[in-house]
Amino acid sequence: MMRLVSLAITLAVFLVDSSKAEFVCHHWTEEDYNAMPQGRTPEDERQYCEDVLGYVFTQGENEFYPKCGQCWCCKPDGEELLVNEDLVCYHWTEEDNKAMPQGRTAEDEKYYCEDVLGYTFSKGDYVNYPNCGTCWCCRPKVFVCHHWTEEDYKAMPQGRTPEDERQYCEDVLGYTFTQGQNEEYPECGECWCCKPES
Incomplete structure (x- = not known):
């Protein structure tokens, strides 16, 4: 009987550890910011992360959630997650603005960002490219x-x-x-x- 109890405890610990290892960062969206109070506190973020989203609030203490990085709100990993934290904003230079056509379109900027500069065109997708912010053209970190x-x-x-x-x-x-x-x-x-x- 004792051996069965020991085995059950070991299995439970393994399952908990495995689930924790599969949590990744939940980057706040514009919708999240709007839903939380202005001048929000860590307690506000905890309530929103856990009670509204159903995720895990760690306040950045992620020893048990290594894939969550330094985030405060961690969610189960999913195949749809495409977050790339290695890209940062590329600010158009005067030379860039001159090289693109006047009255340029998003397609013009995409072509210039990707085909001329060799960077990544995100069109301001700060959820999947959090370190690039709302920039449309993202370059690798230097x-x-x-x-x-x-x-x-x-x-x-x-x-x-x-x-x-x-x-x-x-x-x-x-x-x-x-x-x-x-x-x-x-x-x-x-x-x-x-x-x-x-």
Whole structure:
């Protein structure tokens, strides 16, 4: 009997952990913002996330929901989810505006964004491209060097190893540790710790 109880507990823990691992970020939509009170508090967001949407409110504490990132409201993963957080807004330059026809259409901008610049045309879809905001043309994030500060040096152990630096860069600062292998991050130069360009 005890063995059956132990097995049931183990199975329950496994099922809970598995379900938690399958939660992803719910990005607030315009409809969500309109439904919540102005000057909303975390409690307002919790009530809306859990009681209205039926999701899980974590306030960003996502150790058990790793796929939810730093979001506060996590929802079950679904195949329809197309969120791309690696793209940011590309602002049209004066040169871009001159290159596109006067009285340009959305199709003109799509062609220019995708075929000329090689970027992604989202038409302001901030749900699937949250870091691009309401921009219509999204470019990949540019990663630049994070130069260690005096505060960084104090926070890391004396005689630090590459593993110490990796942990600090990724786990504390939330950046990307490359150990200088920056083929994918050319703007980061020879740095070991790369951060998104602000």
